[in-house]
Amino acid sequence: MITRAIYMDNNATTPVDPVVLEVMLPYFTEKFGNAASRNHAYGWEAEEAVENARAQIAAAVGADPKEIIFTSGATESNNLALKGVAEVYREKGNHIITVVTEHKCILDSAKYLEQHGCRITYLPVKPDGLIDLAELEAAITPETVLISVMFANNEIGVIQPVAEIAKIAKSHGVLFHTDAAQALGKVPIDVQALGIDLMSMSGHKLYGPKGIGALYVRRKNPRVRLEAQLHGGGHERGMRSGTLYVPLIVGMGAAAERAVQNLEVEAARTRKLRERLLEQITGRLSEVYVNGSLEHRLSGNLNLSFAFVEGEALLMGLNDTVALSSGSACTSASLEPSYVLKALGVGDELAHSSLRFGIGRFNTEEDIDRTSAKIVEVVNRLREMSPLWEMHQEGIDLKQMAWPPTDFLLPTAHPERIPGHAVQR
Numbered sequence: 078m079i080t081r082a083i084y085m086d087n088n089a090t091t092p093v094d095p096v097v098l099e100v101m102l103p104y105f106t107e108k109f110g111n112a113a114s115r116n117h118a119y120g121w122e123a124e125e126a127v128e129n130a131r132a133q134i135a136a137a138v139g140a141d142p143k144e145i146i147f148t149s150g151a152t153e154s155n156n157l158a159l160k161g162v163a164e165v166y167r168e169k170g171n172h173i174i175t176v177v178t179e180h181k182c183i184l185d186s187a188k189y190l191e192q193h194g195c196r197i198t199y200l201p202v203k204p205d206g207l208i209d210l211a212e213l214e215a216a217i218t219p220e221t222v223l224i225s226v227m228f229a230n231n232e233i234g235v236i237q238p239v240a241e242i243a244k245i246a247k248s249h250g251v252l253f254h255t256d257a258a259q260a261l262g263k264v265p266i267d268v269q270a271l272g273i274d275l276m277s278m279s280g281h282k283l284y285g286p287k288g289i290g291a292l293y294v295r296r297k298n299p300r301v302r303l304e305a306q307l308h309g310g311g312h313e314r315g316m317r318s319g320t321l322y323v324p325l326i327v328g329m330g331a332a333a334e335r336a337v338q339n340l341e342v343e344a345a346r347t348r349k350l351r352e353r354l355l356e357q358i359t360g361r362l363s364e365v366y367v368n369g370s371l372e373h374r375l376s377g378n379l380n381l382s383f384a385f386v387e388g389e390a391l392l393m394g395l396n397d398t399v400a401l402s403s404g405s406a407c408t409s410a411s412l413e414p415s416y417v418l419k420a421l422g423v424g425d426e427l428a429h430s431s432l433r434f435g436i437g438r439f440n441t442e443e444d445i446d447r448t449s450a451k452i453v454e455v456v457n458r459l460r461e462m463s464p465l466w467e468m469h470q471e472g473i474d475l476k477q478m479a480w481p482p483t484d485f486l487l488p489t490a491h492p493e494r495i496p497g498h499a500v501q502r
């Protein structure tokens with residue numbers, strides 16, 4: 078019998094919760110109507126299900142149901158937010174501010190807009206992954222129409238100061254968009270209290286299905302206007318045409334409702350699991366570093382660099398036991414080190430030696446114990462094969478040598494940058 082590896086890559090995607098699947102199933106079979114069919118019960122039934130899901134999502138984030146637009150996922154929501162705002166507000170200005178550590182779908186949308194007459198400011202981040210609010214404010218000009226800063230990062234889980242960003246944006250009359258694909262269901266979100274104008278969400282990050290997402294678009298104070306990016310039957314108040322995928326919408330609604338109901342308890346549980354994992358790993362291995370702030374972070378996320386070990390080799394040694402991502406493989410098919418880790422100032426070698434742990438709803442203490450035991454075993458085995466590790470153990474100062482390259486897997490390339498967060502033992 079093949080035993081499946083533990084799944085601990087919940088920032089990449091989450092399994093559909095069986096309770097959510099149960100709610101979705103009838104909409105694939107007997108309740109198959111088109112939500113836009115106004116002439117018969119099949120259509121009415123589908124429309125009712127869509128509106129129920131819209132209300133569930135709105136309630137999960139403190140919005141009005143009319144402010145929720147269904148899309149195919151956070152990628153589409155982010156494209157619609159950036160391009161939709163840029164087109165409508167062009168008369169006011171053409172400047173957008175975002176951050177270097179955003180998801181590629183924000184960065185690539187920004188790049189596209191740059192090719193079409195927009196000016197984009199890409200804010201840097203501090204070594205802990207947070208933006209500098211003074212730098213944000215200084216970047217605003219009379220031409221600025223939008224600030225887009227992600228709620229929580231997909232690689233390092235770092236949570237940005239969203240309420241403060243919104244306040245700055247509002248005081249300058251600039252719209253504020255946040256990509257909350259990773260945050261929804263893990264961090265309490267109230268778009269009114271936080272002052273968010275547009276917010277992207279995704280079904281498959283919160284134990285709902287893939288291929289479905291939503292965009293929150295504020296209707297009052299201010300009323301945000303958007304240029305549609307998909308034209309057709311005028312669905313979703315004309316902002317996103319296309320026949321609604323009812324089963325997925327129903328699934329996302331149920332998933333959002335369930336995620337926020339159990340939010341506090343689940344966040345505390347996953348935080349404890351993360352602490353257990355970190356303690357077990359750093360208690361038994363030296364030269365392990367935490368990437369990004371531990372304080373301002375999603376409870377289930379951990380991103381670690383293991384000096385003197387190559388991340389891909391580490392993953393290969395682990396993948397019969399646990400499914401994780403590395404800081405080099407997750408961004409693209411190439412083995413470029415993660416641009417997010419590089420933005421924190423992590424050297425190439427330590428970025429290449431990083432692993433992302435995404436602890437989720439179905440992980441247990443036993444998963445943590447098995448994962449840490451295997452990591453310790455594989456890291457020790459790989460380090461034993463490394464001549465650099467041997468030299469390091471003998472106390473040879475590798476920095477003083479002409480060979481190897483100066484920052485080659487040296488812990489000194491990385492620590493001290495995050496006081497209190499670099500775990501060195």
Ligand SMILES: Cc1ncc(COP(=O)(O)O)c(C=O)c1O
Nearest residue numbers: 150151152180231256258259279
């Ligand atoms: C922060 C963030 N934004 C956007 C996306 C894209 O979401 P989707 O897969 O729903 O298009 C992801 C998923 O990887 C993400 O983590």
